[in-house]
Amino acid sequence: MSEIGFEKHDHTACMAGALDAAESACEARGLRLTKGRRRVLEILLQEHRAMGAYDILGLMADEGYGAQPPVVYRALDFLVGNGFAHKIERLNAYIACSHPGDDHAPVFLICRDCGVVAETGMSLRNSLGAAAERVGFAIETTVIEAEGLCPACREKSAA
Ligand SMILES: [Zn+2]
């Protein structure tokens, strides 16, 4: 898995690919990617940055979705519940998943300077899983959040 958030890449293709993947995953699993859900995912995909529900709400209100917090919160629940997005507790914000469809425990690398977030993944059958198994614990969700400096900000501070 690559840490796409820090790499220069064709972001238009990156966004289109992620939306396509979400659409076909919904179709395959009998889920409905409604207009509101799709728009929230699109907003989350726009930048490799985490966004608070309130920011999303502000954007959508301007687009005629009205000031309807439930629409945004329900869409976020749907996206997180089905693995299309993750919640970053530390930032109380949401980010689109970089590897939807993979069975993974997300690991977030959060730049404390510019706010870019890269998601890398960990297999669920890793050492943490093995450690939990030894004590008879069944892990359901694991979210690992690391804070530091991204390559661009490290370069800036070294200059
Ligand atoms: Zn991208």
Ligand SMILES: [Zn+2]
């Ligand atoms: Zn993910």
Ligand SMILES: [Zn+2]
């Ligand atoms: Zn940075």
